Amino acid sequence: MIPSFLKHISLICQFELKRLFATRKGLLYMITFAFIWYLILLYPIRFSSDFLSQQENTPEGNSFFQFIGFGSLLNWRIPELGVYWNFSLTIFPLLTVITSADQTCSDRNRGTLRFLCVRVSRGSLFFGRFSGIMLTQAILILASLLTTIALIAFRDTTLLPVAFNSASAIFLSLVIALLPFTAMMAALSATVQSARQATTWAILIWIFLAWIISIFSAYLPALNSLKLLIPGYQISNLYQLAEWQILQLAYIPLLQTIILLSIGRWIIHRQSL
Numbered sequence: 001m002i003p004s005f006l007k008h009i010s011l012i013c014q015f016e017l018k019r020l021f022a023t024r025k026g027l028l029y030m031i032t033f034a035f036i037w038y039l040i041l042l043y044p045i046r047f048s049s050d051f052l053s054q055q056e057n058t059p060e061g062n063s064f065f066q067f068i069g070f071g072s073l074l075n076w077r078i079p080e081l082g083v084y085w086n087f088s089l090t091i092f093p094l095l096t097v098i099t100s101a102d103q104t105c106s107d108r109n110r111g112t113l114r115f116l117c118v119r120v121s122r123g124s125l126f127f128g129r130f131s132g133i134m135l136t137q138a139i140l141i142l143a144s145l146l147t148t149i150a151l152i153a154f155r156d157t158t159l160l161p162v163a164f165n166s167a168s169a170i171f172l173s174l175v176i177a178l179l180p181f182t183a184m185m186a187a188l189s190a191t192v193q194s195a196r197q198a199t200t201w202a203i204l205i206w207i208f209l210a211w212i213i214s215i216f217s218a219y220l221p222a223l224n225s226l227k228l229l230i231p232g233y234q235i236s237n238l239y240q241l242a243e244w245q246i247l248q249l250a251y252i253p254l255l256q257t258i259i260l261l262s263i264g265r266w267i268i269h270r271q272s273l
Contacts, residue, residue, distance in 0.1 A: 020136045123265060
């Protein structure tokens with residue numbers, strides 16, 4: 001049973017990769033991502049890292065970055081990766097919410113979900129789509145990191161060992177940070193009728209949870225810990241960490257992912273096809 005389950009998940013992952021690299025929509029997304037990332041790499045990351053390199057050893061520079069709230073950038077041994085880290089914490093969660101909204105809802109509307117579930121179990125389909133999307137996100141993160149490392153190598157090849165070490169920490173932390181966002185969209189996609197509805201509900205739920213928990217925690221501070229249930233709750237703290245310290249909060253998204261995947265699996269098993 002388990003080998004068959006894993007085999008089905010693997011096949012669905014392969015299908016998700018083909019959708020990204022072998023379809024017109026997927027290729028258009030890749031080209032758009034490459035163009036946007038080129039602009040980010042060429043301007044914000046390169047110029048910011050040059051400025052950081054010039055200012056990081058001066059008291060005035062340190063005071064300036066502390067004043068504007070980016071003092072944590074000075075904790076990175078390579079400025080490019082510090083700037084990359086801050087940009088990626090905003091860009092990749094947003095991209096994940098948008099690109100992972102249509103995991104099962106469009107198939108259910110077209111009637112193909114019933115056809116697919118004749119050949120694989122609902123659980124295999126649910127976890128296969130989730131795994132496939134996470135795999136595509138990991139590929140995009142890896143590609144963007146490698147281009148950043150290439151930029152670092154162009155500046156100073158002696159920094160490559162440090163760059164690969166720090167980039168490994170960034171890669172692991174980003175993949176883990178994206179897990180609950182993908183899991184949340186998997187659960188919503190199993191519930192609503194379209195990708196647009198899933199995205200809208202994701203935004204509304206995120207805002208509502210943050211708002212309602214803030215109100216109740218003002219009267220009962222113990223309830224403030226419920227913020228751990230909000231995907232991305234730890235991101236504001238991740239901005240302040242550097243190097244391998246960024247994995248200190250990995251338990252939060254992992255816990256959120258387990259909860260959201262459990263909810264999503266329960267929904268798709270009860271949902272009519």
